[in-house]
Amino acid sequence: MKIDCEAIKSSLGAWLDGELSHPEAEQIRVHVQECPACFGEKEQLERLQASLKGALEARASRLAFEPFWDGVHRRILEKSPWRERLWDWVRPAIYPQRLAWAIPVVIVFLLGIISLEQFFPGWRWGSSRSNATTVDSIDGHGLNVAVFRESKTKTTVIWLFENQEDEDESSGESAPTDSSF
Amino acid sequence: MELSDWELVQRCQEGEVAAFQELVARYHRKVFMVVLGILNHREDAMDVTQETFFRAYRNIKGFKGGSAFYTWLYRIAVNLSIDFQRRQKRAPVEFKETMDDLIDKGEGTELANHPFTDLQSKELGERLLAAIDELTPDHKAVIVMRAIEGLSYRDIGHILGCSEGTVMSRLHYARKKLQEKLGPYL
Numbered sequence: 521m522k523i524d525c526e527a528i529k530s531s532l533g534a535w536l537d538g539e540l541s542h543p544e545a546e547q548i549r550v551h552v553q554e555c556p557a558c559f560g561e562k563e564q565l566e567r568l569q570a571s572l573k574g575a576l577e578a579r580a581s582r583l584a585f586e587p588f589w590d591g592v593h594r595r596i597l598e599k600s601p602w603r604e605r606l607w608d609w610v611r612p613a614i615y616p617q618r619l620a621w622a623i624p625v626v627i628v629f630l631l632g633i634i635s636l637e638q639f640f641p642g643w644r645w646g647s648s649r650s651n652a653t654t655v656d657s658i659d660g661h662g663l664n665v666a667v668f669r670e671s672k673t674k675t676t677v678i679w680l681f682e683n684q685e686d687e688d689e690s691s692g693e694s695a696p697t698d699s700s701f
Numbered sequence: 702m703e704l705s706d707w708e709l710v711q712r713c714q715e716g717e718v719a720a721f722q723e724l725v726a727r728y729h730r731k732v733f734m735v736v737l738g739i740l741n742h743r744e745d746a747m748d749v750t751q752e753t754f755f756r757a758y759r760n761i762k763g764f765k766g767g768s769a770f771y772t773w774l775y776r777i778a779v780n781l782s783i784d785f786q787r788r789q790k791r792a793p794v795e796f797k798e799t800m801d802d803l804i805d806k807g808e809g810t811e812l813a814n815h816p817f818t819d820l821q822s823k824e825l826g827e828r829l830l831a832a833i834d835e836l837t838p839d840h841k842a843v844i845v846m847r848a849i850e851g852l853s854y855r856d857i858g859h860i861l862g863c864s865e866g867t868v869m870s871r872l873h874y875a876r877k878k879l880q881e882k883l884g885p886y887l
Contacts, residue, residue: 530873533869533872533876534854534869534873537847537854537872539853539854539865539869564880564887565876565880567825567887568876568879568880568883568887569847569848571822571825571826571887572738572826572829572830572833572844572845572848572849573849574822574826575823575825575826575827575829575830576734576737576738576830576845576848576849577734577849578823579734579737579743580730580731580733580737581730583729583730583733583747585725585726588725588729588733588747588750588751589722589725589726589729591747591751592725592751592754592755592758593718593722595751595752595755596718596755596758596759
């Protein structure tokens with residue numbers, strides 16, 4: 521099968537790096553031998569690679585070991601701040617490229633929070649929990665007690681009242697929600 | 702007989718600083734080249750490379766030998782360099798020195814003996830480093846590591862925490878950009 525130059529050019533780098541399978545590499549080798557344009561591209565990539573290596577090696581050749589080691593050794597002797605140690609420990613987990621695990625974890629966490637209220641009806645999330653208002657009542661023989669508690673203002677109201685036999689049910693239920701509390 | 706990296710690491714883990722000094726001697730230049738390729742600033746690269754070895758020493762007890770020591774070291778260096786560059790976000794001014802400047806400063810003797818010294822190659826090298834500086838830190842990291850060490854895509858992916866496919870595509874993109882910028886000089 522004849523492959524076009526664009527396809528060859530897009531794989532030339534990987535071919536020069538020795539990262540292609542044997543059949544792919546052989547296909548490119550044959551094409552490059554026959555195609556002057558792709559041969560020129562290959563030469564350009566090789567010069568690019570060699571020039572970069574040469575430029576960096578030339579700069580690094582001035583790096584003397586003794587002063588370099590003195591700098592490293594001095595840092596070793598100094599005590600490391602705890603924040604840096606903590607960052608070193610945490611960093612691999614939160615490095616952006618490895619954050620893929622965080623998305624499902626956050627979704628599961630949020631679903632858990634949402635479903636908690638279904639499994640535990642009395643449970644409240646956030647401020648409603650700290651601002652709980654309860655009304656308890658105790659039925660006595662002729663004397664009833666109602667206790668109103670409001671945690672935000674730390675208010676407790678104890679309400680004693682006589683049993684009213686003729687009071688209808690609806691007015692009895694509306695009492696705890698009366699604005700006078 | 703020369704000790705292997707792993708033997709030296711084990712000695713470091715027992716607290717032998719001299720063993721770590723030997724590891725620094727083996728790798729300081731290569732790590733410096735990677736960092737310099739990413740930061741394009743000599744003093745910053747020196748600082749980050751020293752910090753790399755310091756962090757490596759501090760965390761060496763956690764190194765279990767699951768990968769080669771140098772890939773572990775490069776990972777620290779690349780992470781520190783990328784963090785450093787994102788914090789700095791400044792225009793580097795390095796690589797403007799000429800050969801004469803270096804010789805005047807008494808630093809050019811070793812450089813003059815280096816094979817990479819003819820004027821045309823030097824000019825291309827400087828233009829190349831300036832062009833690389835316009836790439837993103839992730840693209841710089843792949844192209845520099847591949848050029849200096851000839852690391853496999855698998856090793857580079859391991860160092861950068863990405864797949865071999867990502868390494869291949871970053872390398873392809875980076876090379877294409879450099880070819881576009883340096884076309885007449887290549």
